[in-house]
Amino acid sequence: MLELMKERYSVRKFSGKEIEPEKLDKILEAGQIAPTAKNSQPQRVYAVKSLEAMERLKAGSPCLYGAPVVLVVAYEDSEVFHRGDCPEKNSGDQDASIVGTHMMLEAWALGIGSCWVNMFDEKTVREALDLPVSQHVVFLLPIGYPDMGPSARHADRKPIEETTFIV
Numbered sequence: 001m002l003e004l005m006k007e008r009y010s011v012r013k014f015s016g017k018e019i020e021p022e023k024l025d026k027i028l029e030a031g032q033i034a035p036t037a038k039n040s041q042p043q044r045v046y047a048v049k050s051l052e053a054m055e056r057l058k059a060g061s062p063c064l065y066g067a068p069v070v071l072v073v074a075y076e077d078s079e080v081f082h083r084g085d086c087p088e089k090n091s092g093d094q095d096a097s098i099v100g101t102h103m104m105l106e107a108w109a110l111g112i113g114s115c116w117v118n119m120f121d122e123k124t125v126r127e128a129l130d131l132p133v134s135q136h137v138v139f140l141l142p143i144g145y146p147d148m149g150p151s152a153r154h155a156d157r158k159p160i161e162e163t164t165f166i167v
């Protein structure tokens with residue numbers, strides 16, 4: 001797993017090859033089995049494939065990179081977990097992000113690249129997919145077969161001592 005995580009990098013140029021349906025199913029299953037707070041499973045994952053939906057989605061982000069499939073990951077407000085001591089915080093962003101991480105890593109294990117994207121206009125994305133206002137879009141994940149190697153940024157990590165502490 002560590003080797004897979006070291007090898008993964010953000011893909012911003014995709015080959016024209018389509019994603020096989022059985023591989024897409026596995027990626028989506030990896031998201032389904034992700035842990036969520038109190039097992040509330042508030043995530044909503046939309047796999048955008050059709051030309052019509054993709055055209056509408058393009059208006060909402062400059063970072064789709066021509067991917068054949070874009071996973072739009074949202075959470076349903078009425079299903080999130082609220083911490084008792086801090087009711088204004090909810091688990092939606094965390095739940096959606098773990099779902100996304102599962103899908104990103106399963107995709108890479110299948111030879112499929114992705115790029116986590118939070119540069120998007122939520123209103124436009126919501127309208128593109130006709131989502132109810134109770135669903136909050138957290139990020140987009142364009143996925144497809146890579147047509148590029150890692151960017152310089154991929155190798156640029158702070159020394160572990162700067163970010164991680166054994167206390």
Ligand SMILES: Cc1cc2nc3c(=O)[nH]c(=O)nc-3n(C[C@H](O)[C@H](O)[C@H](O)COP(=O)(O)O)c2cc1C
Nearest residue numbers: 008009010012063115116117118119150151153154
């Ligand atoms: C929360 C988050 C938001 C990001 N948003 C974008 C984005 O909008 N557009 C983009 O091209 N990359 C985006 N990225 C990708 C990061 O730039 C990338 O992960 C980082 O530079 C490290 O490179 P690597 O993934 O190749 O290791 C985002 C990553 C994360 C985790």
